[in-house]
Structures are given as C-alpha cells and as structure tokens.
Amino acid sequence: MSERTTQFTRSLGGLFHRAGIFGAVVLILAIGALVSPKFLTAGNLLNTVDSVMLLGIVAVGVAFVTYSGHYADLSVPTTMAFSGVMAVEMLRFGFVPALLAGLATGLGIGLVNALMVGRLRVNPIIWTLAMSYLTMGVMRWLWSNQQIYPDVKGGDTGAGRLFTELYRHEVLSRIPLPMVILALFAVAGHYVLTRTAFGQQLKLVGSNPSMAAMTGVRMPRTVGLAFVLSALAASVGGILITSLSKVGAYYNGEGYDFDAVTAVVLGGVMLTGGRGSMLGVLGGVLMLGLMSNILTLLGVDTFAQRIVKGAVFLAVVGVSSLLARRMGRDDA
C-alpha cells in the first residue's frame, strides 16, 4: 500500500474513532430531514428516544461484557423474560417483593454466567446460548407456555396496577421513569468504567487477558462481574418491558441480544475488548433508534429493517476491525 493511502486510512480511522458515533448521528439526522419533513419534529424525535430507552438500559449492561472481550451475552432476552415473569408471579406478595424477585432472577442468572465464563472460562457465546435455552425451557415448562397477567396475579392488592403503570410512571411528573433509569445507568456505567479499579482492570482484561492475569487481576471476579452487571441491566429492562406490554411471557425481550450488541458495537466498543465508552454506547442506541425511525418513515417494513440492521452491523464490525488493524492497533 502506498504511503498516501496508508496516511489516508489512518486519518480516516482516527476520525472514525474521535468523532465516533455522534458524527454519524448528526449525519443521519441530516439524512432524516431530507427524507421526510415529519422527521425533524420534536414529537417524532421524542418518540424515537422513547422507543430505544429499554434498549439503552440493556445495552449499558452488555457493554461491560463486550468491553471485557467476551463478545456478547446471548442470554439477555430470556433473562429479560424470566425477570418479568418472576416479577409478575410474585405480585401476589406485593409490589416491592415483585420487583426484588425480578432483580434476584437476573442476579441469579448473572452469577451462573459469571461462574461459568469467569471461573471455568467456558466459551461465552456457547455458554450464554445454552443458558438462554435452559431458562427458556424452564419458563415454558413451569408456566406451560402460558402468558401471565399482572392484574390477575396482583389480585385485589393494587400491586398489579402499580406494576403495569411502572413503565409510564413519570418522575417529577415530567420525565419518564425508564429515561431516568437509563440516565442513571449510563452515568454509573461511565463512572465505573473510567474511575474505578474494576473499570481499569476490565480494560486490561479486555485488551490483553494473559497480561491481566500476570499482573494479578482477579480474572474470575472481574469477568464475572461484567456478566452479573449485564444480567442485572437485562432484568431491569425485563421488568420494564413486562410492565409496558402488561403481560409476562417467555418471548418478551426477543431480539434484544442482537440489538444490544449492534448498539454497543455501533457506539465504538471494540469486539476485541478494552476499547470504547458508555457515551458511545448511548450514541449507538440513539443511532439504531433514528435508523429504524427513518426506515419506518420511508415505508420499509420490520422484516426489511432486519436486513438493513444486519447489514449495518456487519459493515460496522468489519470496517472497525479493518481500520483498527490498519492503524496497527490490533492484531485481531
């Protein structure tokens, strides 16, 4: 390759990494404005944000797993569904026990993943896939393929109504609750990644696992915590999605694994681990929301949107790994 093209790809790569996802967000905003006059209205943009709040919450968790160099957590959808179903089932004991049961379910799944991938160092994709089938099987077997309804399970206690109104609850009677949770998660996630020992160790584990082990990072604990955080975020997302759909069912959260990884990777968290930021993840989530909004305005149906999403995902993953190698930053 000639000197000039090398320089060009290097500066392009630098630009790609620095301006990152928000450059792309501005670009897609401009495209959207060209596509439809309805796009750049406050109502439409708010709707877009509204539609990706849950994805954002889940993606913040998955970002830890990707950052640690373990690609993705495929047990996210069933963790979401299971947390929701457990919460609905426990509504008979009241509203707070239900929420705690949902979170505990996520924590349990996260701890099993942590043990397996962290300590036994099982292949994360195969393990989380197995875990998703296991939890799916448990749910479908115990509830014999039935959906369960919060207002029925909650009985006369009013807990059911509280639960179904959870998603639409507005903090300070202005800001939707999921938005507040997403903001809290993002800030906390950013803080943990950049300012804590765990965050630094996770970066080291992600960029060079054997080096991390040699310097004395507690690998099982560090990697495990990433999976626990992912499962906890998924269970919060699961409780909220169950509250939104007003039904606890094994198929809640379907597709969130792929969407979350797409958002995380779009946001500049490298699949090879150790590089990226929470701000980028938020950008990636926003980008996905805007993209599907524009496609919907263009009249593209959900199935065709899937194709576009998959293509964008592959393109971003391919280009980012290619650029990283061109810049000599990676040997993946």
Next chain:
Amino acid sequence: MTMHKERITSLLAALDRHRIYVLLALVFAIMPFVAHGFGTVNNLTTVLKSSCLNATVAIGFTLVLICGELDLTIGATLTLGAMLTIGLQPHLGRPGSFAVAVAAGALVGLCNGLIVTKARVNSFIATLGSMTILQGILYIYSHGSSVSVTGPADFRLADFLEKPLVPLLTPRVLITVALVAFAQGVLTWTRPGRNFFLVGGNRETAWFSGINPARYVVGAFVVSGAGAAVGGALFGLSMCSATPNLGASCLMDVIAATIVGGTAMTGGKGSVLRSALAVLTFTAMFNGFNALGFPSELKILIAGLVLALVVIHEAAAARRHEKARGRRPMLMEELRRKAPPQERES
C-alpha cells in the same frame, strides 16, 4: 494401589472419549422398556427419518467447529434451502430448484467465510449478523407464513423419499447416511480432510507447513452452508411445505449434538460420524420422552441442560489438562489463596 487407580482413570478417559457410543447404546437399551411403543419398527423408522435433517446439518457444522469457528446461520440456511426448493419448483422443476437451493446455501457460507477470513470478524459475531439478514429475507420471501407446493401437486417423489426401501431405511435416510459416510471418509483418509484438523488445532503451524488456513476456513463455511441447504431441501422435497421457523430449534440441537459427540469447541478435534450419531441419540431420546408423555417444552430444557453439562465437563477437563501440562492460567489466583493473610491487598 496406584496401578489400580491408573487403570480406573484410563478406563474413565476411554469412556469419555467414546461417550457417544455409550449414550447411544444406553438410549436404545433403556427406551424400549420404559417407553411404550418405542421399539416397534414403525417408531424406529420415524426416529431415523426425523434425525435426517439435523444429521445433514451437523456435517458442515462439525467441520466449521473443527476449524475453530462457529456458524450460527445453519438454522436460517436450512430454512432457506427448504423454502427455495419448494418455492422455485413451479419455475425450475425439482432438480433446478434443488440445485439453486444448495447453491444459495453455499453462497451464504461463502459470504460468512469471507467475512471471517478477509474482514477478520469473529465468526460468532459475523454469523450472528448474517443470521439476522437471512431471517429478514426469509420472512419477506414467505410473507411470514408457510410455503407449500402450488399448482397440480405431484407427491410421488415425496412418497418415494419417505417410504422404507428395506425395513427402517427410507431413501432420505440412506442419502443422509451416504453423506455422513462420505464426509467422514474425506476427513479421515484424505490429505485435505486431515488439514482441516491442523487448521483448527493450530493455525500458525498449519501456515508454516504450507497450508493456507483461510482457504480451509472458507471451505468449511461453504460446506456448512451447502450442507444445511441440502438438509433443508431434502426435508422440503419430502414434506412439500416449509415454515419460516423450521430451523429455529435446529441451532441448539445441532450445537448440543456436535459437542456431546466429542467435537472440541476450541477446534482441531471432532468427528462427523459421532455428531450424526449424537443427533440420532437426541432424536431417539426425545421420541422416547414423547412416548412417556413429557410435555414438549421439556425438550428445550433438556437439550439446554445436556449442552450445559457437557460444556461444564469439557471446561473442567480442559483445565485439568492444562494443569497437567504445567500451564496454570489461574496461577495468581492459586498463589493468592495460598498466601498468608498479611500479604493480601487491603
């Protein structure tokens, strides 16, 4: 005393190595006694027939796993194969639509392989992306409903494929057996076949011994795509209809069977024959459970459970192996646990 212990250890190791034969024998020994009607010729024919799809898909999947990669698209690719075979029949006739379906499967594999080797995207991630794209295409092609043969239907071929020639063996079973035997033969007795193991075992060594690893990885993905499409196409030819979620449960079943069959997740080790036998074992087991009146949801749970147990078992074995070779990835952990308390970090 130690001799005795050693003998037991080596016996256990041998049992583990040949676990799939043991499991197969166990299932076929126990099921006829506990499950009513399991042992009839009719039911055994059904078991063989319903293993065909996953066994064909497992051939290519095992090959990809031997290369140290993973192909998550198999479920979508087999659905693609079945749908194209059925959907294109009015236009191209049976041989034509079959050929197009298999070619489409191979093309999917080629794309996967090129993304993995040229763009160097991790295969789990790359195939996760292409799986999403394929699913979208499938739903658009079928409008979300099942595709069946239209026009003046001719079910003679379907009848022929499903009717036993000799007791137990229908033509579709025979084709599957032939495919598995061919793949196993190529892998065991030919030089390119052996090279797949070298590529999976140690890519660098493979490179130094004059093999182009990328070519083999692409090849494995192409075989996986084509194999999945062949399985789907044969299924489509004999069933005359296909639904968009035909391959939904296939991925999990095939992964479980392949790993239970002894193919290493890390690559370099595996056998197509054993994967196919594992598929047969699983199918027979679920058939027996059905006869016992277990709910079908339990199937997902048990397949997940079996896979989880085998994965844990493999991981533990790998760790023991590394320790025995003197490699201790958790050395810092071990030292820390043994260290006196005052030396620990505060």
